[in-house]
Amino acid sequence: AVLSNNMNDIKQVTFFMEECKRMRLDVLGPDVNESYYKFSVNQDNAVRFGMGAIKGVGHGAVKTIVANRKEDGHYKSIFDLAKRIDLRAANKKAFENLANAGGFDCFESVHRAQYFHNEGDGITFLEKTIKYANKYQENENSAQVSLFGESSDVQIPEPEVPPCEEWGTMEKLAREREVVGIYISGHPLDDFKIEMKTFCNAEVSLFNDLETYVNRELTFGGVVTDVQHRVSKQGKGWALFTIEDYMDSYEFRVFGEEYLRFRHFLMISNFVYIRAYVKEGWVNRDTGKKSDPRLQFNSFQLLHDVMESYAKKLSIQFNINDIKEERIHRIKELLKMHEGNQMLNFVVYDNKEQIKLQMPSRKQKVKISQELLDELENQQVFYKLN
Numbered sequence: 001a002v003l004s005n006n007m008n009d010i011k012q013v014t015f016f017m018e019e020c021k022r023m024r025l026d027v028l029g030p031d032v033n034e035s036y037y038k039f040s041v042n043q044d045n046a047v048r049f050g051m052g053a054i055k056g057v058g059h060g061a062v063k064t065i066v067a068n069r070k071e072d073g074h075y076k077s078i079f080d081l082a083k084r085i086d087l088r089a090a091n092k093k094a095f096e097n098l099a100n101a102g103g104f105d106c107f108e109s110v111h112r113a114q115y116f117h118n119e120g121d122g123i124t125f126l127e128k129t130i131k132y133a134n135k136y137q138e139n140e141n142s143a144q145v146s147l148f149g150e151s152s153d154v155q156i157p158e159p160e161v162p163p164c165e166e167w168g169t170m171e172k173l174a175r176e177r178e179v180v181g182i183y184i185s186g187h188p189l190d191d192f193k194i195e196m197k198t199f200c201n202a203e204v205s206l207f208n209d210l211e212t213y214v215n216r217e218l219t220f221g222g223v224v225t226d227v228q229h230r231v232s233k234q235g236k237g238w239a240l241f242t243i244e245d246y247m248d249s250y251e252f253r254v255f256g257e258e259y260l261r262f263r264h265f266l267m268i269s270n271f272v273y274i275r276a277y278v279k280e281g282w283v284n285r286d287t288g289k290k291s292d293p294r295l296q297f298n299s300f301q302l303l304h305d306v307m308e309s310y311a312k313k314l315s316i317q318f319n320i321n322d323i324k325e326e327r328i329h330r331i332k333e334l335l336k337m338h339e340g341n342q343m344l345n346f347v348v349y350d351n352k353e354q355i356k357l358q359m360p361s362r363k364q365k366v367k368i369s370q371e372l373l374d375e376l377e378n379q380q381v382f383y384k385l386n
Contacts, residue, residue, distance in 0.1 A: 003027075004038035007053050010181035017182070018246070020047060029102040029176075029184040030054060032081060033074045037062045049101075055179050056097040060089035078107050078115075078126075079158050082133030095126050100175040102185055110161050112172060117164040128159040170269055188223045189246060192271060194373055195306045196221050196245065198385045199273070205248040210293040213278045221273045221303050225249060227266045241266050243274070254297055262300040271303035311368040313343035313386040316376070320350045327379075334375055340367025347384075 006012035020027045026046035028034075030053075034042050037052040037059065051062045064086040075081040081104075082095075098104060099115040115126040135156050167175075173183045189196060202218035222243035229239050238255040254262065265272055275298040281291035301309065316331070335344065344361040366372065368385065376383050 001039075003047065004050060007038065007050060013053070014182050014247075027184075029105070030098070031106050032065055032098065032103050033069065033106045035103070036066055049180075049184060051098070051103065053180060054097050054101045054103070055181075056093040057090075058094070060086075061091075061094040064089045075107075078104055078110060078129055079132065082129050083136050087130065087134055087137065092127065092130060095130060097179040099126060100179045102176065111166045112175075113164050113167045114161055117162045119162050125159060125162050132156060132159050187246060188269075189221070189271070189303075191370065192221060192303045192306075194370065194385065195273065195303055199306055199310050203247060204243055204245050204250040207250045207252070207295075210278050210295075214280050214293050215278065217275055217277045217298065219273070219275050221245065221271070221306070222249075224266060224268055224270045224272060226251075227268055229263070229266070237263070239263060239266055243272065252295070258297045262297060265300040265302070273301045273303050273306045275299045307368055307370065311342060311385050313345055314366055314368050314372075315345040315347055315384040315386065317347045317349065317382040317384065320348055323348070330379060331376075331381060334372070334379070335364065335366055338367050338369065338372040340365055342366055342368050 003013060003016055006016065017027050026044075028042070028046050028048050030049040030051050032051075034040075034048050035051045036048075038050040039053075040048050040050065042048045051057050051065070052059070065081070068084045069075065072084065075084070096116075099112055102112070104110065104115065105112070110125075116124050118124045139156060169186070170188055173186060173188055176182075176184045200220050202213075202220040204220060204222055206213065206218065206220075220243070222245040224241060225244045226242040227239060228241070229237065231237055232255075236256065236259075238253065238259050240251055240253055242249050242251045254266075277296040277298055279294045279296055281293050283290050342365055344364050344366050346359040346361065347356060348359065349356045373383065
């Protein structure tokens with residue numbers, strides 16, 4: 001109800017979707033076999049995205065999709081859907097935006113890129129599907145009004161699904177965002193959750209109020225979503241670039257020596273980790289007014305390299321009641337597969353007795369990587385990075 005009430009305010013939807021994640025409530029993308037106009041709850045008690053939140057998919061399109069689904073059951077394929085619904089209410093744009101938002105992902109035999117693929121004739125598979133459905137419906141209608149009432153035996157062949165490469169994660173998420181305003185099936189930064197959480201002391205929203213952070217170094221990460229390289233009147237290069245993290249985006253400016261040092265990082269879709277020092281604003285001698293604080297960019301790095309550069313120690317934490325021989329053996333095997341140069345530490349704690357014991361490993365060292373941390377999470381092992 002809260003999500004539906006805020007459907008037209010994407011910032012609020014983003015905020016409440018993050019809250020759902022925090023509460024461990026699943027929020028699933030739109031699905032023509034489950035979604036309604038507004039947000040709803042499916043049989044598995046997961047929140048299902050409302051089709052009305054997708055741009056270009058109006059009340060009429062949703063109404064015909066839901067009504068036909070209620071009457072004749074779930075849609076078996078994109079052809080079945082297109083044949084059954086009222087094509088005057090659901091136009092080409094509605095089909096395209098539903099495909100981009102993942103509304104047709106329930107039809108597993110076709111992936112999102114295939115709907116937009118054309119085989120050199122300039123007509124996409126989705127357009128061919130709509131044409132096919134129009135012909136089918138015309139045929140059905142003409143059979144119904146036939147003078148002798150006989151049914152038409154003319155079979156219209158379904159268009160062939162064109163083979164093509166699936167979209168990469170960034171392409172998929174960018175298109176979702178284009179039609180919904182937010183990322184639904186994930187976030188471009190999901191591969192760097194641990195780096196963002198462990199090695200960043202700031203979010204980009206902080207840059208809207210720098211006064212609080214004067215004389216401090218802020219470390220933050222994000223994805224570059226926009227870059228504009230410019231040349232000043234003096235002929236010197238500078239740039240405007242936008243960084244986006246989980247909650248917000250901010251447009252930065254970089255000049256002079258810093259621009260020359262870091263401009264190669266400024267490429268759209270780059271995942272970057274930045275250290276910036278907040279300098280006090282300067283006082284104008286004539287007016288006595290103080291300018292806004294300034295940023296000094298100390299370093300740029302790709303988020304891919306952050307774990308290797310900054311993770312010094314992995315601490316694996318055990319509740320004394322969870323220490324079982326089989327579990328220890330599994331973790332031992334896992335750590336053996338990830339040998340490296342970083343410190344390994346074990347923490348055993350007993351909540352009842354309020355005891356915590358630190359046990360650094362003298363011999364074994366590990367290579368801290370996303371793969372290792374994912375495996376530890378799969379085995380429900382708590383850890384901490386230093």
